[in-house]
Amino acid sequence: MALSSADWSAVAQRFELDVVHEHLETDAAAERLAHSAVVVAMRERTTFPAELFERLPELRLLVTTGMKNAAIDLDAAAARGIAVSGARGGGNSVAELTIGMMIALTRHFAEEDAAIRAGRWQHTIGPGLQGLTLGVLGLGRLGGPVADLANAFGMRVIAWDRSITSERAARHGATVVDRDALFAESDVLTVHMPLSESSRGLVGVRELGLMKPTAYLVNTSRGPIVDEAALLDALTAGRLAGAALDVYDVEPLPAGHPLRSAPNTLLLPHLGYVTTDQYARFYADVVEDILAWDDGAPVRLLEA
Structure with a gap:
């Protein structure tokens, strides 16, 4: 290209x-x-x-x-x-992909596509976005546009990052909450932080444990921000409804990696800017x- x-x-x-x-x-x-x-x-x-x-x-x-x-x-x-x-x-490609992944994950697009190709018909159900709480981890250059789009879908938007202000949050129709509340209250949590020593592993065992078992995680930022082993454990144990990932600890994702067979996942090959x-x-x-x-x-x- x-x-x-x-x-x-x-x-x-x-x-x-x-x-x-x-x-x-x-x-x-x-x-x-x-x-x-x-x-x-x-x-x-x-x-x-x-x-x-x-x-x-x-x-x-x-x-x-x-x-x-x-x-x-x-x-x-x-x-x-x-x-x-x-x-x-430039543009809004990451924000658009994030919202698309939310819908595809919660409404089981990949599963239904595979099912209809195999001769089956409707067999899953999932929530609409309207009325759900979206937690934005990192309300910056990429997280802000995601919040803007989520408002158009009628979602309640909450946000946290280390430098967030109420004024910045208000510009994106979001409410500032503390970090624990972000994980505990979110129906969908989306990650939009740069990778640094302070953000590496920021979403770990404790944070995933705060989330509802009906909640979904979306990561279009950087893989290592989410503890991969902790995420796999939560998905396998049914402590999380699903995860949509566009980024990974190692890219390309190695053949045979456990995420490739993890339940309730939507996996994309780092398409955020593509x-x-x-x-x-x-x-x-x-x-x-x-x-x-x-x-x-x-x-x-x-x-x-």
């Missing part, structure tokens, strides 16, 4: 373009990218640790879609004189950054 999402003709006049279709771990990436002066990374799918930078002697510019990328060791890049730039996104309009914005910026760098002009530096 990269080359069809923007006009690369000016770049192609200056560089030989090579599109990598397969997922690359460090050794494979070092071999494939060894002679590349410029590398364009799709979000956090490929990690760029110090070890990899040391094995890419010709690399001078690394461009990533998005303005933050936890998979890139920025200090190591800087130490080797490698510029790291970002591409802006839309044609988002890619058009990403790759327009990528092309702009490459040309600017080649011309000796400033590039859009990645946010730390």
